[in-house]
Amino acid sequence: MPRTTFAGTGYYVPERVVTNEDLTRLMDTSDAWIVERTGIRERRWVSEGMSGAEMARRAADAALADAGLAPSDLDAIVLATVSPDHFAPGTGVFLQRELGVPGIPAIDVRAQCSGFVYGLAIADAFIRAGQYRTILLVGVEIQSTGIDVSTRGRDMAVLFGDGAGAAVLTASEDAARGVLSTHLHADGRFAEMLWVEFESSKHHPRISAEVIESGRQYPSMDGKEVFKHAVARMPEVVEEALAANGLHVRDIDLLVPHQANLRITQMVQRRLGLSDAQVVSNIHKFGNTTAATIPIALAEAVAEGRLREGNLLCLVAFGSGFTWGAALVRW
């Protein structure tokens, strides 16, 4: 059975840097509050005219160059986002058009902050089954156009950023390398704990002036509840992945967790007993880019030489749904 290997990684973030100080001009907040509670110092926001598909294409170009492959080598695209350029069709087809590869399937994944890990599980299943040999996996997000940047929305607005990360996955016959296993979970009982309620096809019309007035088209969350579940579910699913492969926490060379909040990452790290060198954190620069945090952090780690052939890599995510998951990869 073929194994899924990471042939290349890459990312793109918009040039526009938005510091905590910049946010204080939009809402009642402070650099000290944001840094202390989240570890975020700045994030990137798109400028008018930039689309998710365009950011995804730039990240994909970088990942393809890293892999030494061309778009024409791709057999399929899997794209994870909660902020599609349009309600329909999904951003995957717009990315496919940007890449100039008509005909290959483009699959959009809606698993929020867990989107990249869910997407990896989907791509890995296709590769193991022998259906496709080369898959482009992308996480892309434009959050800045959908957040309430007034004081009313400050608990959410300070967290999010825009960006895209990509990986080119290829089939390998080398049984010693590649994705060892993926482990996915969800618990819809907590769906409303972190959600974007409107626009909603359940309602007719899908959005109204009253809804807009009340701000229910913006993301909302119970921050404390999200925090509590994130710091429990992530270590749990890492342990589950390790146990499934007869491995131990001490075997992990690098953990790339979803970048939700520095305090969440630190608590996950502590609960697993990992050192700073074993855990990737870049939230201070980019904030939470939802489905894009893991591939951006992974691409940065690769560029910094933090992964060597044979290393054990663990990806772990938690997000709205709630959804969560982990993947173990022999690099």
Ligand SMILES: CC(C)(COP(=O)(O)OP(=O)(O)OC[C@H]1O[C@@H](n2cnc3c(N)ncnc32)[C@H](O)[C@@H]1OP(=O)(O)O)[C@@H](O)C(=O)NCCC(=O)NCCS
């Ligand atoms: C959002 C989060 C940082 C808030 O921290 P917290 O310690 O729970 O803070 P609280 O929500 O209790 O708010 C404390 C106070 O700060 C205020 N506050 C909220 N956002 C603020 C901001 N950006 N700036 C200044 N004050 C803010 C609140 O209004 C509240 O004021 P009050 O005490 O007068 O009511 C924290 O809950 C968190 O990180 N949750 C997880 C979020 C997450 O990662 N989501 C994505 C997961 S994928």
